[in-house]
Amino acid sequence: MVEDAMLVVLKVGGSVITDKSRPFSIRMGVIDRVSREIAAVLSERRDLKLVLVHGGGSFGHFVASEFLRERGAIDAEGAYVIASYMDELNRVFVGSLNAYGVPAVSISSRGLFYIDENGVITGYVKAISMLLNRGLVPVLYGDVGVAGEGLGIISGDAISWFLAGTLGADRLLFATTVDGVYDRDPSEPGARLLSVVRLSSLSSIGMGGAHGMDVTGGMKAKLGMGIPYVRRIGEVIVFNGRRRGYIYKVLRGESIRCTRVVP
Numbered sequence: 001m002v003e004d005a006m007l008v009v010l011k012v013g014g015s016v017i018t019d020k021s022r023p024f025s026i027r028m029g030v031i032d033r034v035s036r037e038i039a040a041v042l043s044e045r046r047d048l049k050l051v052l053v054h055g056g057g058s059f060g061h062f063v064a065s066e067f068l069r070e071r072g073a074i075d076a077e078g079a080y081v082i083a084s085y086m087d088e089l090n091r092v093f094v095g096s097l098n099a100y101g102v103p104a105v106s107i108s109s110r111g112l113f114y115i116d117e118n119g120v121i122t123g124y125v126k127a128i129s130m131l132l133n134r135g136l137v138p139v140l141y142g143d144v145g146v147a148g149e150g151l152g153i154i155s156g157d158a159i160s161w162f163l164a165g166t167l168g169a170d171r172l173l174f175a176t177t178v179d180g181v182y183d184r185d186p187s188e189p190g191a192r193l194l195s196v197v198r199l200s201s202l203s204s205i206g207m208g209g210a211h212g213m214d215v216t217g218g219m220k221a222k223l224g225m226g227i228p229y230v231r232r233i234g235e236v237i238v239f240n241g242r243r244r245g246y247i248y249k250v251l252r253g254e255s256i257r258c259t260r261v262v263p
Helices: 028-044 057-071 076-099 126-133 156-167 199-204 218-224 246-252
Strands: 006-012 048-054 104-106 113-115 121-123 137-141 143-147 150-154 171-176 196-198 235-240 258-262
Touching (some): 006 156, 057 076, 076 104, 076 143, 076 150, 126 137, 137 156, 156 171
Parallel strands (some): 006 048, 113 143
Antiparallel strands (some): 113 121
16 A cells, blocks of 8 residues: 555654653653654655654543543543543644654544454554655554444554554554563563563563553553564564664664564
8 A cells, every 4th residue: 555665653652752650741852852863764764654653641641541530431521631632742743743854744543543342443544555655754643532332542552553564564663761671670670671572472471561651551561462463564673762863773774772573
């Protein structure tokens, strides 16, 4: 569906561009730095087609967790509030990208994806491939949407795996706040960075869970979502998006400290 080019899906974690421990706190300096690094690569790699996805961070996760705690579910009011805050964070990110010369365009995830009754994400990607073929950089995000018989959170991780697998991406890159996948919580003494993680052995890895406000499950959930898709994707990497220059380097295919994810 995407014309001959190097297709990359880059998921920028919400905790990279916001302070997940403080509600509605944007790391504007980080957003601008990420935008500059992406712009630099796109100016050098004319053959690169890029899809961006970002997480909810202290915007979507905070509001969703409040509604789930107080009401036990996301109702119509919750959907409106979550969507409003996610749209706000997305506007800031897309605005920064365009300010640095990236031809980014926002795509509302709630209108493209839903979670079926079995908990599996489904969506429509033709419009995304058409935008890519016209030289644009689609920017999607974790969002509220239809989930089973009600409403729920459609995570940026699920969207990223689905897009990369469905579009047959050459690379899927997860920019997080740690250097990759560890054999236990990376804050614990002796935690060891794994150079390769096999999804077939995921249950045996004692990695840490989520930190701060998170309604989507943390690292193990992030990787587990990829089991149906990983064989359709050329390369999957988890790395630290907080490290200056790493997004630039990984988009160029340079070696960085990271974890590679394989079937």
